[in-house]
Amino acid sequence: MKISIGSDHAGFELKEHVKKYLESKGIEVVDEGTYSPDSVDYPVFAGKVAKDLQNKMVDYGILICGTGLGMSITANKFKNIYAALCLYPTMAKYARMHNNANILVMAGRLMGPTLAEETVDTFLSTNFEGGRHQRRIDEIKEIEK
Numbered sequence: 001m002k003i004s005i006g007s008d009h010a011g012f013e014l015k016e017h018v019k020k021y022l023e024s025k026g027i028e029v030v031d032e033g034t035y036s037p038d039s040v041d042y043p044v045f046a047g048k049v050a051k052d053l054q055n056k057m058v059d060y061g062i063l064i065c066g067t068g069l070g071m072s073i074t075a076n077k078f079k080n081i082y083a084a085l086c087l088y089p090t091m092a093k094y095a096r097m098h099n100n101a102n103i104l105v106m107a108g109r110l111m112g113p114t115l116a117e118e119t120v121d122t123f124l125s126t127n128f129e130g131g132r133h134q135r136r137i138d139e140i141k142e143i144e145k
């Protein structure tokens, strides 16, 4: 599995933690930055991770800003991107099972490292259920057109 990860300054510390956590599990990580705690603009990094997914370079994306809101809003402007803000594992479970989300968004200012690890684990280990949920995804794709 290969994952593209990005954050702004408010998500930098948690991004570094999650990156190391993923690598410790043998998952390949493309780190799209930011690379320091200096202030930056989150849309830049949401765009980089969204494009990695659009180009099929990676299986999933992870984005982290202070609240997760700016990253979610930005990433969802990109075609075929379904970014879900998940503040705890149950949200990650349904983001995959029902929404087939391909980017996990987390909140660096609201989540601790252990909660983030559990949220990542749940997101990566849960499959899309399809069925009636696929019909709803198809309705979203119609709106995208």
Ligand code: RB5
Pocket (backbone or CB within 6 Å): 008, 010, 011, 042, 065, 066, 067, 068, 069, 070, 071
């Ligand atoms: C940065 O201060 C903060 O606005 C950003 O990380 C994010 O929370 C925006 O949605």
